Amino acid sequence: MRYCINCCIHLLPNDLHRQCFRCRGPDHNNQKCPVCRGENKIPLYTDSKQMKWLAVLEVRTDHCESWNGLFCLRKGKLCSLMFGLIIMTLVMVSYMLTGAKHGLLLIPSPFHYGAFASNPSLMDNESLSDMKDYYQPSKMNISYVKDYPSIKLIIDTITSKIEFITRQRPDLEELRKQEPHMFSVIPNKFLPNSKNPCWYEEYRGNTTTDPYATNSYALYSKRFRIIFDYLRKVFWNHLYHYQDKHYRLRCLPHFYIIGQPKCGTTDLYDRLRLHPDVRFSAIKEPHWWTRKRFGIIRLRDGFHDRYPVEDYLDLFDLAAHQIQSVLQSEAGKERGRRSSIIIGEASASTMWDNNAWIFFYDNSTEGEPPFLIQDFIHAFQPNAKLIIMLRDPVERLYSDYLYFASANKSAEDFHEKVAESLQLFEGCVLDFSLRACVYNNTLNNAMPVRLQVGLYVVYLLDWLTVFNKDQILVLRLEDHASNMRYTMHMVFQFLDLGPLSENQEALITKSPASNTRRPEDRNLGPMLPTTKAILRDFYRPFNTKLAQVLFDDAFLWKRT
Numbered sequence: 001m002r003y004c005i006n007c008c009i010h011l012l013p014n015d016l017h018r019q020c021f022r023c024r025g026p027d028h029n030n031q032k033c034p035v036c037r038g039e040n041k042i043p044l045y046t047d048s049k050q051m052k053w054l055a056v057l058e059v060r061t062d063h064c065e066s067w068n069g070l071f072c073l074r075k076g077k078l079c080s081l082m083f084g085l086i087i088m089t090l091v092m093v094s095y096m097l098t099g100a101k102h103g104l105l106l107i108p109s110p111f112h113y114g115a116f117a118s119n120p121s122l123m124d125n126e127s128l129s130d131m132k133d134y135y136q137p138s139k140m141n142i143s144y145v146k147d148y149p150s151i152k153l154i155i156d157t158i159t160s161k162i163e164f165i166t167r168q169r170p171d172l173e174e175l176r177k178q179e180p181h182m183f184s185v186i187p188n189k190f191l192p193n194s195k196n197p198c199w200y201e202e203y204r205g206n207t208t209t210d211p212y213a214t215n216s217y218a219l220y221s222k223r224f225r226i227i228f229d230y231l232r233k234v235f236w237n238h239l240y241h242y243q244d245k246h247y248r249l250r251c252l253p254h255f256y257i258i259g260q261p262k263c264g265t266t267d268l269y270d271r272l273r274l275h276p277d278v279r280f281s282a283i284k285e286p287h288w289w290t291r292k293r294f295g296i297i298r299l300r301d302g303f304h305d306r307y308p309v310e311d312y313l314d315l316f317d318l319a320a321h322q323i324q325s326v327l328q329s330e331a332g333k334e335r336g337r338r339s340s341i342i343i344g345e346a347s348a349s350t351m352w353d354n355n356a357w358i359f360f361y362d363n364s365t366e367g368e369p370p371f372l373i374q375d376f377i378h379a380f381q382p383n384a385k386l387i388i389m390l391r392d393p394v395e396r397l398y399s400d401y402l403y404f405a406s407a408n409k410s411a412e413d414f415h416e417k418v419a420e421s422l423q424l425f426e427g428c429v430l431d432f433s434l435r436a437c438v439y440n441n442t443l444n445n446a447m448p449v450r451l452q453v454g455l456y457v458v459y460l461l462d463w464l465t466v467f468n469k470d471q472i473l474v475l476r477l478e479d480h481a482s483n484m485r486y487t488m489h490m491v492f493q494f495l496d497l498g499p500l501s502e503n504q505e506a507l508i509t510k511s512p513a514s515n516t517r518r519p520e521d522r523n524l525g526p527m528l529p530t531t532k533a534i535l536r537d538f539y540r541p542f543n544t545k546l547a548q549v550l551f552d553d554a555f556l557w558k559r560t
Contacts, residue, residue, distance in 0.1 A: 148530055151419055154426045155537045161429040162541055164457070169465050170371055175379050178361065178371060182309045186252070186380045193338035194323055197381055198251040203239060211235050211248075215314050216307040217283065220297065227282045231317055238321045240328070249320040249327075250313050253281070254342035255385040255495055256377070258463075259351030260453055262399040263391045264477040267514040269346040271488060274508045277340050277497055279319035285347040288312040289373045294356040303359070319343045342495065351388060352452070352459045355441040367436035378466040385495060386467060391477035392557040393454030393543070394527075394535040401449050402521040409524060415531040417448035422538065425451055434458060454539055457546035464549075474550055478557075485509045 176183050190197040205211060210232060212218050218228040240247040257265050272278050286292065292307040319341065326339040350373060357369035377384060390396075401414050424447050428437035437443060438452050438459075463472065473494045480487040488509055492500075500508070526532075547555040 147415070147419060148534065151422060151534050152537065154422050155534070157426050158422070158429055158538065159541050162434055164461060164545060165433065165435070167368070167372075167435065167462055167465055170375055172379060175371065175375055179376065182376070182380075185309050185313075188380075191327075193327060194251075195338060195340050196251055196254045196319075196323060196342045197383075198249055198320065198323060200240060200247040201250045203246045203248045205246075207236065212314060215311045216292070216305065217286070217311055217315065220304075224283060227318075228314075231314075234321065235317075238317075238324055240324070248317075249324045251316045251320045251323065251343055252313070252381060253316070253345040253384070255344050255387060256350055257344065257346040257348070257387045257389070259348050259388050259459070260390060260396065260456065261348040262396050262403060263348075263389045264480055265346055265348045265389050268387070268389055268475075268480070268491070269344075270514045271484075271508050271511065272344060272491065274504075274511070275492070275497060275500070276504070277342060278495075279322065279341055279343050281315040281343070281345050282318055283315055285349070286312060286315055286345065287347045287349050287353075288315075289377065290347065290349045290353040291356065294360060296356055316343055340498065342497075351463070354439045355444055357439065358441050367432045367440065369439050372439075372462060374463050374466045384467070384471065386463065386472045387491065387494070388456075388460070388472065388474045389477055389480070390456055390474065390555070393456065393539045394532055394557070396454055397449055397451065397535060398527045399517065400453065402517065402524065409521070411525060411528045411531070414449070415528050418451075418531055418534060421447040421449050421451045422534070435462075451538070455542050457542050457549060460546065460549065476554060479554070481513075 187199050190199050212228045212232060217224050269284060273280050295303040295306040297304055323339045323341050354369050354372055361370050424443060428443050438455055444452055475487055543556050547553050
């Protein structure tokens with residue numbers, strides 16, 4: 001007699017013998033099957049011979065197998081049903097929570113109400129009907145009004161800590177100790193026959209030497225290699241030869257567009273460079289004074305090798321070549337004639353970004369930086385001219401968020417980031433001075449949105465400690481957008497540029513605006529009314545001080 005060896009080998013003590021297909025086939029006989037007869041031992045045969053080397057297998061029979069099978073089946077279904085109910089409950093809870101937050105529920109959330117219906121004074125006495133002029137109805141019908149009282153307390157705390165204290169200006173010797181190499185490269189006097197600050201520097205290389213071989217801008221950025229390839233080709237043609245020596249013309253900018261980001265600096269740059277007497281650096285925003293000279297490309301990526309001042313000066317070689325061409329021309333050699341070409345630089349971080357000081361400068365006073373960017377610029381160029389373009393700081397912050405945020409952008413997300421940033425800023429001003437918080441690298445990196453960039457008056461007052469007021473031109477983006485011809489004439493007059501023909505002026509003033517908001521960002525709509533009210537309250541004391549300093553109430557931005 002032969003039995004199913006495959007079945008018996010795989011049987012475990014608690015297995016049901018009926019699970020074996022071979023033993024429960026259509027020819028199965030309960031009388032012949034030893035398991036069904038209740039025998040405990042099943043001898044195994046191979047080719048009609050008993051296997052003496054194989055141990056006896058124990059097979060336990062279960063007389064209640066049918067009831068247990070039914071129970072196991074019902075138990076499995078019950079577990080599956082319970083598991084499904086748990087998953088469905090979790091999904092519903094998640095839907096309700098996220099739906100209430102984003103206004104997706106079919107029934108209104110009990111935690112959100114109409115915008116300021118109970119307190120019309122929250123928006124500088126602007127009623128809800130006034131706000132309709134600036135906002136279209138939101139698809140999500142949400143206002144986050146419940147956040148306002150608690151955030152208003154935070155803003156009140158910040159306002160109570162605001163003090164505009166004049167900083168102490170460091171003396172020249174202290175600056176020399178901090179940047180000895182910079183002072184060894186840049187002279188304290190410039191060529192008298194050039195309107196732009198330039199000087200001749202002896203070049204000791206030979207014809208096989210690459211003057212830009214170690215330039216960090218060329219090494220670390222593929223975008224600028226084409227520019228430097230061109231400079232290499234024409235370099236020797238622009239050297240000045242005198243008494244068996246070679247000299248190259250070096251230049252610094254005559255003027256700087258120093259800020260602020262998302263305030264129209266790119267548009268101003270694009271229009272100014274169309275003027276026949278204006279040149280710019282090979283790169284629009286070198287960020288050398290604020291970042292590259294400290295070895296910062298992106299602060300979150302850590303520090304790299306510091307960019308020496310020579311790398312920065314290389315960026316003005318194209319303009320220097322044109323200035324030298326004028327100086328070496330016959331007309332330029334005439335007595336009393338000088339080059340009218342001026343060079344500009346447009347790094348929008350120059351006005352406000354002093355985040356690197358804490359890593360390089362010691363002897364700080366109560367967390368305030370002992371040296372600022374303007375101290376060094378003034379040390380080399382006391383006659384430099386500075387242009388600042390500003391806009392309503394509330395709208396600037398939202399534009400900044402839309403431009404730099406990478407994912408999950410929305411008016412609700414912006415609101416939450418503003419609330420978090422205000423809490424962080426409050427924690428700082430409770431322990432440190434306003435200036436210390438504005439220039440605090442740790443705080444600025446921790447805040448989800450750059451609140452500090454909109455504190456214009458704090459930065460402006462620090463620039464006014466080293467530069468005269470008539471060396472700084474402050475413009476508003478709102479005025480530039482509404483009357484571009486007027487603002488460009490103000491810039492031309494400030495830089496003492498020559499007159500333009502009608503065609504040249506039309507080309508400058510009628511060109512399309514640059515660096516406008518991207519279509520996908522415009523589709524997100526405006527910020528929430530409550531967010532705007534919160535930011536209005538936060539920036540109000542700073543705007544008030546700014547209007548006082550500039551003697552212009554337009555910088556209050558009451559109606560923008």
